[in-house]
Amino acid sequence: MTEIFPPYQQQNADAALHGWSVDIVRQIMNAAQLSYNIDVMPWARAYKTASSQPDTLIFSLLRTEEREGKFAWIAPLCPMRVSFYTGANRTDVQAADIQSALKYVVGVENGQANYRYLREQGFRESRNLVVVGHNHQLQQMLELGRIDLMLISDLYVAQLPDHGANLRRVFTAHALEKYLFLAAHPATDPKLLQQLQQAWRTIRHQALPDCQLISKPPF
Template identity: 30%
Template sequence: MPKLQVVTEEWVPYNYANEQGVIVGRATKKVREVLDAAGVEYEINLYPWARSMKLAKTQPNTMIYSIYRNADREKQFEWACPLMRPVRQYLFKLKSRTDIQVASIEDAKNYVISVVRGSVVHEFLVNQGFEAGVNLDITADPSASQKKLVAGRIDFLLTTEYTMYERLKLMGVDYSQVDPVIEVRNSSDRRACMAFHLDTDKTLINKVKRALADHNKMFVGP
């Protein structure tokens, strides 16, 4: 069975590199447990999301996580789901920005939201009619968005409470400085998965799928 190339992005607290450069996180822990149980030889590397996606689409025997499964991506990969339960995503603003008033995602088009290039949030907002350079600030560095929000250079960030809390903690900023204004439900109903290049060894994929199913039966939670 071939060695599996595993790629991911920096998404605190699910997948990220710690101070020693080891890729850790809630999703990474489960991925390692599943792959170890499957008896798969693997190596995990962390790249910007767009590069990880390119590798997963172009190189056989490559797996990407944590990736949301949607209609646009369905036929691009072989899927193993769920890796994590759905997590709620919110539009966050600085609490001090009392000038910002929104009641819906449509209202947010009057402001600027920072997103990671090629992410499911980026795709979702583009499908909702948001445009780069108008109301979307696009970055390759996930940590840049929180920094821009705190500095007042953008108006909103669409992310999870977990991610916002952990990112701000790393920056030395208290979570009480931000407000989750509205839950973006259409962006919160998907489960994060593992996805394989279509030409990945089928025996390998089947072993991972069985190990994931067994893990999900044994444990409650992500």
Template identity: 30%
Template sequence: MSAIQIWLKIKGVMIPKKGQVRRLGFYLSRSLFVFFLSHSIYAVEIPAFTENLPPLNYEENGINQGYSVELLQAIAQEAGIKVNIQVMPWARSYQTALETPNALLFTLVRNAERENQFLWIGPIAKRKVYLFKLSQRSDIVISDLASAKKYRIGAVRESASTKLLMAQDFQIGRELDVTKDDFINMKKLIVGRIDLMVSLDWAANFAIKKEGGTTDQISRAFLLDQSHEYYFGVNKNTDPEVYEKLAKAFDKVKKNGLLKRLQIQHLGPQDN
């Protein structure tokens, strides 16, 4: 008696004839093969590190939200890959992503310094960074970047815009007051502990609303940078097949219009 017949007998199932057993064994084997194949495809899970930078990416009430979060989830689903999104201070997210194979970092400015540190997927959004002030601060007038040096500026530690300012001889502890995110900088701006804060226009508007204020309470004092775009950054030691699947899934999401729909939903109409 074969192993299949013994198993069927134990289970109280009527034992089929010899030919039927062979067919049953074939179908069972094929079913098990398909089961394990499908589960091996979807068993791939990668960590994705990010920060609180609404409306791009943020955590609220224990739920990961924002434009980049929804876009990444859509791409991962299309690629058949699971993502484990972890929201941390930017400096920690950045360093962890650099040190973790198969990890992804977002939302990331692609610039010369970072070009060889990551594999890139995108671009996913345009980027304009401003120095913001309280609208009531008519005493703050900035004609060029050098004239901003006489003010105390809130910035996010290890961000691209902070490094841009440092490259222009703005120093931490002198002109720059660095914190972990825009929320803290907005609190400081409101109470007068800083004169200016570096932020995206979307992020500044979100932060002032979170503090119970309105967008007319803050004003753009100076356009700091619009020379770069946002991307997903993938650790360079990532399995090439995983990266290729994600990149192809991004292309598909872009072509089918979901990318544009998510942009409009979260960020408003984008300049071409």
């Protein structure tokens, strides 16, 4: 299961799923000679399902210390850099680090590692944190002045129709510079996990995915 998160997972006009991570996952599943379905849903529901149902896979899941023991990690898909963005016309928003950002209202997608990171840094929903169901809502809230900053992937901004022309990157959350993974519930059949990991090793030796050739953490 996954969510819509361009350019890693996206849909074209006929709703066909594609993207950097999708292409790698399909290669892994085909190399493992496994039949599968990819269900697209809001990230919070995908995360909850993969956390509770064995033999369920999820992508693209950021590998963090907090999540380390909660999933079986199958394959690194793409690197991700996450930054705080504001509107290009918001010259009043100035922050050099996470501490100076605490005075602003920050928007984040529900269920993401970004959310937990903000909570750990002192952000709270009752004061300076707004949680939404999907990333595209953050830009709308920024335009309406309901938030001052949003914490999102740099590549997500780059693939927007205007390539982020109306946004300004304020600073990067270096603590979140990690790989997105294909992962599974930890109680998933060990033979299935081994089969998938071997499939990843096979396709990796044939050719590294394009997104892994662009850059890797730390950026």
